[in-house]
Amino acid sequence: MSADPARWHSSTSSGGNRMEFKNFSLYINQTKVNRFAGELAAGKLMSTLCKKCGRQYYPPQADCPSCMGSEMEWKELKAEGGLVTFTRIHVPPEHFAVRQPLMPFSSVQFEPCPIGLIRVEKGLTIMGWIPKVDIKKIRIGMKMKASPFTLPDGKITIVLEPI
Amino acid sequence: MKKVAIVGIGHGKFGIRSDACLRELVFEAVKACLEDAGIALKEVDSMVTGVAGDEFSFGIQPSAQVHDYIGFYPKPNFRVEGACATGSVALRTGWMNIVSGLADVVLVVGVEKMTEVPTSMATEIMGRAGDSIWEYPFGTTFPGYYAMIANAHMAEYGTTEEQLAMVAVKNHHYGCLNPYAQMQKEITLDKALTSFIVAHPLKLFDCSLITDGAAAVLLASEEKARAISKKPVWVAGLGCATDAMRMGDRKSLTSLQASLEAARTAYKMAGVGPSDIDIATVHDCFTIAEIVAYEDLGFCEKGEGGKLIEAKETYAEGRIPVNVDGGLKSKGHPLGATGVSMAIEITKQLRGEAGPRQVKEPEIGLTHNVGGSGQVALIHIFRRE
Numbered sequence: 001m002s003a004d005p006a007r008w009h010s011s012t013s014s015g016g017n018r019m020e021f022k023n024f025s026l027y028i029n030q031t032k033v034n035r036f037a038g039e040l041a042a043g044k045l046m047s048t049l050c051k052k053c054g055r056q057y058y059p060p061q062a063d064c065p066s067c068m069g070s071e072m073e074w075k076e077l078k079a080e081g082g083l084v085t086f087t088r089i090h091v092p093p094e095h096f097a098v099r100q101p102l103m104p105f106s107s108v109q110f111e112p113c114p115i116g117l118i119r120v121e122k123g124l125t126i127m128g129w130i131p132k133v134d135i136k137k138i139r140i141g142m143k144m145k146a147s148p149f150t151l152p153d154g155k156i157t158i159v160l161e162p163i
Numbered sequence: 164m165k166k167v168a169i170v171g172i173g174h175g176k177f178g179i180r181s182d183a184c185l186r187e188l189v190f191e192a193v194k195a196c197l198e199d200a201g202i203a204l205k206e207v208d209s210m211v212t213g214v215a216g217d218e219f220s221f222g223i224q225p226s227a228q229v230h231d232y233i234g235f236y237p238k239p240n241f242r243v244e245g246a247c248a249t250g251s252v253a254l255r256t257g258w259m260n261i262v263s264g265l266a267d268v269v270l271v272v273g274v275e276k277m278t279e280v281p282t283s284m285a286t287e288i289m290g291r292a293g294d295s296i297w298e299y300p301f302g303t304t305f306p307g308y309y310a311m312i313a314n315a316h317m318a319e320y321g322t323t324e325e326q327l328a329m330v331a332v333k334n335h336h337y338g339c340l341n342p343y344a345q346m347q348k349e350i351t352l353d354k355a356l357t358s359f360i361v362a363h364p365l366k367l368f369d370c371s372l373i374t375d376g377a378a379a380v381l382l383a384s385e386e387k388a389r390a391i392s393k394k395p396v397w398v399a400g401l402g403c404a405t406d407a408m409r410m411g412d413r414k415s416l417t418s419l420q421a422s423l424e425a426a427r428t429a430y431k432m433a434g435v436g437p438s439d440i441d442i443a444t445v446h447d448c449f450t451i452a453e454i455v456a457y458e459d460l461g462f463c464e465k466g467e468g469g470k471l472i473e474a475k476e477t478y479a480e481g482r483i484p485v486n487v488d489g490g491l492k493s494k495g496h497p498l499g500a501t502g503v504s505m506a507i508e509i510t511k512q513l514r515g516e517a518g519p520r521q522v523k524e525p526e527i528g529l530t531h532n533v534g535g536s537g538q539v540a541l542i543h544i545f546r547r548e
Contacts, residue, residue: 024300025295025296025297025299025300026299026300027291027295027296027299028295028296031296059296059297059409084315084411084416085311085312085314085315085318085410085416086311086314087307087310087311087314087362087363087364088360088362088363089302089303089304089306089307089310089361089362089363090359090360090361090362090363091286091304091306091361091362092283092286092302092304093283093286093287093290093291093299093302093303093304094281094283094284094286094287095287095302096302097283112302114363115301115302115303115307117311117410117411119411124411125409125411125412126411127297127298127301127411128301129301135363139318140314140315140318141318157300157301
């Protein structure tokens with residue numbers, strides 16, 4: 001990544017893979033780390049590394065508050081570690097809410113998916129969905145890995161699975 | 164440093180106020196506040212308005228709505244914001260106004276009109292008040308953030324769902340004694356434990372409410388305070404601290420670093436410690452938040468918060484009464500008004516005017532107000548004469 005902001009908006013800044021950042025963030029499409037979404041779509045969980053002081057960032061940052069530098073390089077994360085905490089949100093925000101079905105006398109059963117936070121290298125943490133573990137079997141400290149995941153609607157996200 | 168006191172308090176009715184808009188809610192609180200102080204609005208030099216979110220009430224420039232409707236212009240007024248701690252940010256700003264010498268008498272208003280939008284929309288607005296880029300894509304909500312704190316606390320210290328429910332039972336009990344509270348309903352432990360899950364392990368009764376409401380306090384410099392009030396309540400210490408936006412970047416998930424740091428600052432400024440506090444209002448947006456606050460404020464050892472409520476030590480007759488006004492849990496949580504409402508309860512208690520929920524002759528009181536999932540915390544310590 002260059003310190004020249006113009007380059008962050010070029011097609012190459014998304015890792016050669018044009019991907020709207022909104023496909024990950026749902027709302028925000030303008031960020032200096034748009035490349036994160038492209039890399040995620042290509043199967044990589046990327047962090048940024050400050051070229052000057054070496055501090056690593058996940059979520060990736062374009063700027064380093066440790067040394068006030070803005071010369072960063074991209075680095076793939078070794079996305080494995082212990083589960084720090086988790087929950088399962090039964091009352092979702094509007095964006096995720098299940099609409100009433102249009103057919104009379106019908107219903108939709110809403111079975112929410114747990115989410116969690118794992119701690120990986122350098123103390124960094126990754127948030128993700130936990131689609132494959134029963135909430136009763138989720139334990140803080142369990143070893144998990146984070147992987148990119150493409151949803152049926154084309155959006156990209158991150159899932160956590162036990163290893 | 165100049166001394167500053169609360170010399171007037173005005174609390175509007177909290178609840179689903181479909182009868183009034185934002186500016187009308189403020190009028191109720193300001194009118195009550197000026198009546199309590201026994202002065203006219205023309206004697207007020209300056210004003211601060213705390214409103215957390217424009218999106219709830221579609222109110223861009225809410226401070227102008229307020230100073231217009233109460234007839235305060237052309238005197239100074241502006242809006243401040245600190246998410247759920249907005250009311251305390253307003254109070255702190257009012258204090259700064261006086262200490263700086265810019266004003267002698269300052270009106271501090273906190274207000275939020277949250278029910279103009281449906282609950283699912285309010286849930287979304289608050290969910291996005293976490294990290295909107297990196298957390299919200301995982302469907303996070305405010306209950307979700309505190310649920311993650313609860314699960315971490317339960318795993319590390321053995322805190323139980325029953326202990327969480329005990330906080331709800333206590334705060335509902337005191338809400339019944341507070342005529343301004345949104346909920347006027349006792350609940351049983353069983354009812355709390357069997358209510359539906361909002362975000363595992365938090366259930367309906369672990370969560371505070373979505374509320375409309377306003378509250379106002381009048382601050383004055385020492386000279387003015389003595390002229391206006393027979394029972395001034397002095398601001399003895401202030402603390403404000405911040406923490407990382409994303410929960411994953413925090414040093415701990417079982418305490419709020421911002422609370423710890425704000426408490427340290429406020430205790431030092433007031434020259435007191437946790438054992439000197441006679442009464443506290445803490446940020447119980449969720450039951451787990453009250454338990455974590457007990458620990459962060461030093462009312463018990465780290466990890467012992469669950470046992471403190473189990474022993475009923477935070478009831479009015481206990482060692483350290485907490486949220487005997489019903490708390491956010493039962494009184495309601497209109498974001499911008501909450502911090503001001505907390506200061507009002509402490510003022511009533513220190514004046515000895517808290518009626519059926521009065522604790523025995525308190526001298527020193529504390530308010531603890533948290534913004535977001537812990538991104539900012541403000542603590543104020545008050546003393547009576």
